[in-house]
Amino acid sequence: MTLTRLALNNISASAFRSWVIFLCVLVVAGFSLTITVITRGAESSLELASRRLGADIIVVPQGTEAAMEGALLMGLPTRIWMPRDIVTQVAAIPGVEVASPQMYLSTLSGASCCSVDEMFLLAYEPETDFTIQPWLISTIGRGLNLGEVVGGTYVFTPEGENIFIYGYIVTLIANLEPTGSGLDQSMFMTFDSAYDVARISYSRAEEPLEIPPDSVSAAMVRLSPGADLDQVADAITRAVPGVTAVKSPDLFLSYRQQTGSLLRGITLVMALTWVMAIVAVGLVFSIALNERRREIGMLRALGATRSFVLRSLLAEAGALGLLGALVGIPVALLGTFLFRNLLMSSLEVLFLFPSVTSILVLFIVGLVLAVATVTLAAFIPAYRVSRLDPATAMRD
Amino acid sequence: MILLSDVSKTYELGQDRTVKAVADVTLEVRDGEFLVITGRSGSGKTTLLNLAAGLTRPTSGTVTLDGVDVWSLTDNQRAALRGRKIGFAFQFPSLLPSLTVLENVLLPTLFAPNGEDDGTTDRAMELIADVGLSEKVRAYPRQLSAGQQQRVVIARALMNRPEVLLADEPTSDLDEHTETEVMDLFRAIHRSRGITIMMVTHSSDLVHYGTRSIAMASGQVVAERDLAHA
Amino acid sequence: MRIAIAALIVVLAIGIGVLPQFTDCQSQGRQLTLENGRQIPMKCHWTGQAELALAVPLLAVGAMMTGTRRRETNRILAAMGVILGVFVMLLPTSLIGVCGSAEMICNSTMKPALLFMGALVIAASLVGLVRSERANYDLP
Numbered sequence: 001m002t003l004t005r006l007a008l009n010n011i012s013a014s015a016f017r018s019w020v021i022f023l024c025v026l027v028v029a030g031f032s033l034t035i036t037v038i039t040r041g042a043e044s045s046l047e048l049a050s051r052r053l054g055a056d057i058i059v060v061p062q063g064t065e066a067a068m069e070g071a072l073l074m075g076l077p078t079r080i081w082m083p084r085d086i087v088t089q090v091a092a093i094p095g096v097e098v099a100s101p102q103m104y105l106s107t108l109s110g111a112s113c114c115s116v117d118e119m120f121l122l123a124y125e126p127e128t129d130f131t132i133q134p135w136l137i138s139t140i141g142r143g144l145n146l147g148e149v150v151g152g153t154y155v156f157t158p159e160g161e162n163i164f165i166y167g168y169i170v171t172l173i174a175n176l177e178p179t180g181s182g183l184d185q186s187m188f189m190t191f192d193s194a195y196d197v198a199r200i201s202y203s204r205a206e207e208p209l210e211i212p213p214d215s216v217s218a219a220m221v222r223l224s225p226g227a228d229l230d231q232v233a234d235a236i237t238r239a240v241p242g243v244t245a246v247k248s249p250d251l252f253l254s255y256r257q258q259t260g261s262l263l264r265g266i267t268l269v270m271a272l273t274w275v276m277a278i279v280a281v282g283l284v285f286s287i288a289l290n291e292r293r294r295e296i297g298m299l300r301a302l303g304a305t306r307s308f309v310l311r312s313l314l315a316e317a318g319a320l321g322l323l324g325a326l327v328g329i330p331v332a333l334l335g336t337f338l339f340r341n342l343l344m345s346s347l348e349v350l351f352l353f354p355s356v357t358s359i360l361v362l363f364i365v366g367l368v369l370a371v372a373t374v375t376l377a378a379f380i381p382a383y384r385v386s387r388l389d390p391a392t393a394m395r396d
Numbered sequence: 397m398i399l400l401s402d403v404s405k406t407y408e409l410g411q412d413r414t415v416k417a418v419a420d421v422t423l424e425v426r427d428g429e430f431l432v433i434t435g436r437s438g439s440g441k442t443t444l445l446n447l448a449a450g451l452t453r454p455t456s457g458t459v460t461l462d463g464v465d466v467w468s469l470t471d472n473q474r475a476a477l478r479g480r481k482i483g484f485a486f487q488f489p490s491l492l493p494s495l496t497v498l499e500n501v502l503l504p505t506l507f508a509p510n511g512e513d514d515g516t517t518d519r520a521m522e523l524i525a526d527v528g529l530s531e532k533v534r535a536y537p538r539q540l541s542a543g544q545q546q547r548v549v550i551a552r553a554l555m556n557r558p559e560v561l562l563a564d565e566p567t568s569d570l571d572e573h574t575e576t577e578v579m580d581l582f583r584a585i586h587r588s589r590g591i592t593i594m595m596v597t598h599s600s601d602l603v604h605y606g607t608r609s610i611a612m613a614s615g616q617v618v619a620e621r622d623l624a625h626a
Numbered sequence: 627m628r629i630a631i632a633a634l635i636v637v638l639a640i641g642i643g644v645l646p647q648f649t650d651c652q653s654q655g656r657q658l659t660l661e662n663g664r665q666i667p668m669k670c671h672w673t674g675q676a677e678l679a680l681a682v683p684l685l686a687v688g689a690m691m692t693g694t695r696r697r698e699t700n701r702i703l704a705a706m707g708v709i710l711g712v713f714v715m716l717l718p719t720s721l722i723g724v725c726g727s728a729e730m731i732c733n734s735t736m737k738p739a740l741l742f743m744g745a746l747v748i749a750a751s752l753v754g755l756v757r758s759e760r761a762n763y764d765l766p
Contacts, residue, residue, distance in 0.1 A: 303479020
């Protein structure tokens, strides 16, 4: 017979009350975990997407920043064009180490049976590219040949079929790691492949792929070591007419602002549910302890000190909190993982599911918070009951 | 054993109404006696018991247990004192429903560890045997009759080898036959262990079990009978 | 507790049977067009039909569990629940599968929902199984 045994027995004794608190903790812990995963994942996915692009500055035609962000972040195909020699002009600016052009294209809608409608195609120039090309070399040892593509993590070749782009068969060579962004559903090919597809599309595809001659969509800029980001960006804007130089830290700014308010909103909701849970648990405990006044008075009569009573009641609370979180958090993790695509599309927030270590940390933090919260919520009613005069408690 | 000196207990019922449950009572509970306290409900007998046990603070007067002023102690000391020296049989069903008979009887060991950890389970089994419920050791209170439950309560009360047993209307919920059984048990315990018993009852029929009886009315002792030599 | 588990299994069984009918690609009007012009449902549809076939015995398991207290029977029913739950999870993943693209509703909604519900069925059945094993006498 120990305090723990007594506490555990008391939990099973008033099953209804215990279930209520258990479920309350389960739901709140699970919900809080989901929100935390989404908000933290959103941050990491943005960081990862920016890093994946690897550019310090992205130069696009003036007024097309939003379209460019939509393409790179959400995989929303877009058509923006600027004259090719802008790249040369940008490359000449002091502080610019490399300026690599890219073309933003898209597949036809409903291109192959199970692919995304209108997939975003990004064409790059292997000679100057400093993101995809080096990754390819390190992963598969070579660059892309004509007709080969690299896909984001969700791109695949349908079983027993080929990937057709404008009637042209391409071969999927490799997949990038997940970024939690639209790049996961995009395809990357070389300029040569893109021109080849365009050429063939006039005869093979329902609609031809039109690439304006001597045009590119954007220029990825990498700075020389020691160059000042703001200075170079200003220089580009001044020297080259009709373009905007988007600095890497400002990338996805509009998206960040939009989702920022959404994320703040749901974090607020999460905080509110915590508060409500504390109040609810406190109430349930109050009621339950009121019913157990006699029993507690009896224990005091038998020799239990006030602190014993308090400790055993708090132990009950802590145990319920622990159990609720032990079930709620893994279930929420499972649910968030399984439904991540649905969450991303309905909330319109991109997030990356956390790594295993992050998950463990979240789990432990969640457990501790749950135990602390329930114990805190139960404290006032438990304290009051423990201070009761035993004879008064046993009256009625 | 227990000395109540000029104790009063006044309850405030709010709205400036007060009730004097016990009024200036002086009572000595002597070592080894079986004191039966009778009175109608509201006469203050339960309050008197609670005062004697140190469960409620007297509005005036002192309560002494074995020479120690109970209310000069800290709350923890008082609790420890109760755990060591006093055994309780309450009026209401006081067994914890989620614990077995054995676990219920072992409950007092939580509060007054005797230092003989190994012996406690054996002792509990002995006590359960003494009250005639050996075969119910692993049963739950809901599986016992009211009389059987009360016997378990008595076993529990004896667990820490108390010097005095306080019983508050222990047989009020029982039928006549069971009542006799339980009262016989009290008498047997009194005789075999020499333990002091202070029992409250509203039934004057039970007075003859004791060695002394007092009657209460309106918070005061109105009659006293010495039964030991009767 | 036994009733709670049984009720949960019944609810999950209904979900497993009904949900795919509304979240497979066919319900969204998307089908496969063969070379000869015929339209046939995609494999997520067949997964959904198979899930319906699993949902019915699962419903029976849950219903029967509410009706019997006998330890042996509950043990068997719980074991069946586990097995059925495993198959609920295997169908959309390895046995038949769903469409490939992440954006399609069968992938974003139907498959995770089935996996989630299947996992819950397994968990609930395991709890029931453990309780049956540990009970000394019939379950309350």
